[in-house]
Amino acid sequence: MNNSFFKKRKAFVSEMSQESTGNTSDQSLKLFSGDLVQDVNHFKQLYSFPSNVDFMLREFTINKMERRAVLFYIPSLTDAKLIDDAIIKPLIMNDREITDVTSAIGASAIRAEAEIDKAVHELNTGDSLLLVEGQRHAYIIKTALAAGRSVEKPQNETTLFGPKESFIEKADVNISLIRKKIRSEDFTVEKMTIGGRSNNEVFIIYNKELASERVLNEVKSRIGAISKDAVQNISLLVQHIEDRKRSLVPTVLQTERPDRAASFIEDGYVIVVMNNSPFALVAPSTFWSFYHSGDDHYLRFINGNFTRLLRILAMFITLFTPSAYIAITNYHMEMLPTDLLLAIAGAREMVPFPAILELLLLELSFELIREAGVRVPVPIGPTIGIVGALILGQAGVEANVVSPIVVIVVALSGLSSYAIGDVNLNYTIRITRFAFLIAAGLMGIFGMVLCFMAGLIYLTSLKSFGVPYLAPLSPKYKSSGDTVFRKLLTNERLRPGFTKTKDLTKDTVSE
Amino acid sequence: MKRKAGSFLFLISLILLLTGCWDKKEVEERSYVVAIGLDLPSGLDIEKEQAIDVTFQFSNPKLNVKGVSPSGGEEMKDVVSLTAPDLVSARNMANSFVTREISFTHNKVLIVSEELAKTEIFYRLLTTAFKDREIRRETSIIVTEGMASKFIEKNKPEMMIRPHRYYQFLIDRATETGLVPESTINRFFAITDGDADLFLAMYGSYNKQKDGFQDEDQYIAGQVPKKGGNPVQLIGSAVFKEGKMIGKLSGEETRITRLLDNTSNIRDLFSSFQDPLDKEYKIAVRIKKTRKNKVEVKLRNGPPEINVTYPLDMKILSVPSMVNYAEDIENQKKLKLALEEKLKENAEKLIKKTQKEFKTEPFYWSLYVRPLFSTVKEYETWDWNNKRYPYADIHVTMDLEITGFGKQFRESDIEKVID
């Protein structure tokens, strides 16, 4: 049943991936001819030199070798100083005899490339191309340096005790941020290129001993199956490779903290990193990956569990408070203590709307304020808070448009939703809240239970890269028991079994 | 195709949402009844037509809104009475002049007049009224001396607290002091259907009778000499046998009943007894029951023998006679004996009364008879109620412990003070 569904999908995807990767072998291979002038002209044409100012070529004669050479590079993507010092200077100013160009160049990475297309591809990413007369290949020298931010504090996922570094837009810096936490030879980084025109690179990082083969292959085939022209960054990539694109619930985690990514790698997950995105993707993701925050493990045992408890309470409060209010006051008034009931009835005497409309109005305005708060330019930021509080709270109650109890309910549920750290899950919960509200308005407690069961059924049948969404709670896998609450670090002995890692125990391998 | 079906469903559910559903009623669209009163219909012969007078007291939510001051005249509008075939149909009939849907969900009390309680129809009405989903089993029953409607009307709680709070506090407090019994509908049904004990309901009155001064708990409702406060009083109990009221018990008797009954809890019992060493004065004590009674029923060929052990803890609170009880062990012993005697006497008096007058016991002792039988048939043919109890041989043993003497254990020497 579920298995068959999964298998079908996988077959479909890998078919697709085969299709797209088959293309490249069809084109005719263009190789470098030994003729310098011909190649240079070819390149000039390709890059529309000299009208394209962002393409430079430097012609010179290699000293002691008495050959002419041309260096191509794209100035905006390269490190000019490196080119000067490591490539041009040694070649021009060298005193000794050069037989092998590669030994004369002081750059850290250099290789020979015979196909023009591939060379052009590398040139586009910021490497320099050295053509030497008479040689039928070009040398690709690594000189890439693009402008960008430096490593800063994380903005969305803040912690109290954890490291305060976050990813930036450069993939190699990101990889270095992750790698410096795991210094092992099993740490593997694979590169894939996607996007027909933009040629973006995707880096897949995993621990070769720990990651599961199945998930890895699944990730790779899905990425390979993308057939768009340009996939600029991770946020776009996610939407291409997630399991259910129209689903309300996120199945791939995006994190901006390298320490979180590193801990996932150690548990056997697969990380995807791209240039131009200060995020990393974690696959497979279960519900618990979204629910946990990095801070939980950095705090002490009791503090961490306390935070988790608060978080799960906040989740329930956000989801259920508005709908419970409607269900109880409209359908099940006997549940309220008499005083509370009379207080609500008294407050609602003057209000013109039915309770559910009132609640919907306030919820909508609250959500609007929230969205505005995210987009508002920093100078006028605080005014939003004041305006919001004034308009909604005070004036509304004074004008008897809304009753004070509803304001409390909405404020409570809105504030609690901030306790969920992950952005995607946050949206999920906010939207589900409305669904619950409508269900409660229709059928009271029965409606709420219906909605809840529907959600539960949906969650248990959801799979993220082949792993059930509620694992390890539902299909019972051996794991570290780190679901709603966590254990003492010394007691977390097992890796999550659902990632099908090869080494289940976290304790040191005794040899 | 799927899209269209989906949007169609969505539209339908939107319609449902806006028109409201079948059960949805806003909070302010209902009127919450706090007390229900039942009377014999005036001017109608109950033999010929089934009818009762129903009184509803509504709670007024306006009084809860801040800034609105309650005026005395407002409360009158909250009490309505009408004549109807029974309780459930009265609900809809009242809608001819009450604008909102009447809801019983927060009803706390059912007030019945004495006359109605003495008729057979009361039991019938109550059992069938119970089919309505909104009447709950923990509503209390109060029997009043006069008309229930007058009782509700005259009920003006002190400090202007809302009526529902009044009843809630009243019932809780009264059951704590033991002056009235616990009388929920659940107990009523359990006992009446079990057909083996008496059911005691709270007894109230709004008339003042001038009967003179007695011991504080000898009163029945209406006799408490007081001025000011609420004209309505609740003391004592009405005795029901098989669904019909057959008599009354005074406050003290009710207290003793509650002490002898293992299923009720008393917290705060203050009482006074004659001081054994100085007959002019009375000692005030605080009684607590911390252990359960032991009731042993022995089956014999003739009437059964019942041995009751009745443990109490007492704290001596005030000794106006200034006799030194705390330090003098001899005096303590005398006091203990005297108190035990008095308590035993009271208990036996009450038991005799129930045996002769009511012919059944209100102490729920049938629970102790039950383990002696192995099937229900045997138990019922043995008929504890009518055949056995009135002739039973009952011995009461007191087990009194004086646990303390209050804050001040020694009174001042009055001779030294007055000189």
Next chain:
Amino acid sequence: MEFFSIIAITVGLKSTDMSTVLLFKSGLNAAWMIAIGSFILIIPSLLLVNSVLKKYQCKTILEVTQLTLGKPIAFVVAFIMLCLILINTATDSRSYITQLITINFPNTPLFILYLCFLALCMWGAKKGWETVGTIAWTTFPYLIIALSFLFFLLFKEAVFNRIFPLFGTGLWEIAKGSFNFIPLFSEPFTLAVMYPFVKGHQTYTRGLYSSLIFTVFLMVLLYLSYLWIFDYRSIGKITFPYNEAIRFVTIGRSITNIETFFITIWLVGVFVKFTVYIYLISRIFGFLFRIEEFEHTIIPITLLVFVIGLIPENNETNIFLVRTTTTAYVKYFILCFPPLLWAAAKVKEARAG
């Protein structure tokens, strides 16, 4: 593990519905003994079925029947089973919904609630057995916690001596009642259809017995609580003892009516129960008519249940007429079928080996 929770939920919830009324009518205050008695009576049949299943690992009980007794008999047996379970589910589901309506939603038409309820069960069943098991297992601990909370509150109001006289209507009556109420435990037989999906015979047996014992314990406790609060005479009059009980409990003095909380939990359990039933029905149906992808039959089956459930006019005829008749048949089926199966298996074995 999931198996445990499925059995516990499907069987245990029976103590919260109207079959309690029937039970109390025949047993008075020894009704709890009847539950235990029925369980004891059913153990031999269970053992027999178990041993047969052990021989034929990885096959459902229907296939086993097919192998041992031959195709036509198996067809008849399966057909009878299907009819019985179908009628049972329809009447049960209707009775549960009526329970909900009478107490809580007096104005809503039965039709709508029933429809929504069955629609959700249908969706849940369609997702597959794994999903169903997962849901049962996830919600089970919370059901138990809520129930224990309920017990705790009930004990405050309970009067323990009401359990006496101990043997109620008499030993003979109790025995008769136990015999009559065997269908209370008919689920384990139907669940034997899912035998190959449980990890191993060990897990199956252990899960089965431990959950049954646990469930019996739960049910007995619940019946006893009803007794303790309402006394045996009054129970016979109450249509829905569970709902009354939860209305009766209070937490302290101010929070008096917390019944909605318990209703929510109860509803979750009821959903799981009927999702399981609908799945099983479709499975048996698929087996009968040789349909492989029986998941597609879930929708029409649900509609069938819906229609059948709406036939009786009111709930009382539902329970007192239909239920008693079907339980009579189920009782004989359960008592006769396993020995037959076992005998046939033995014969086949003897013939083969």
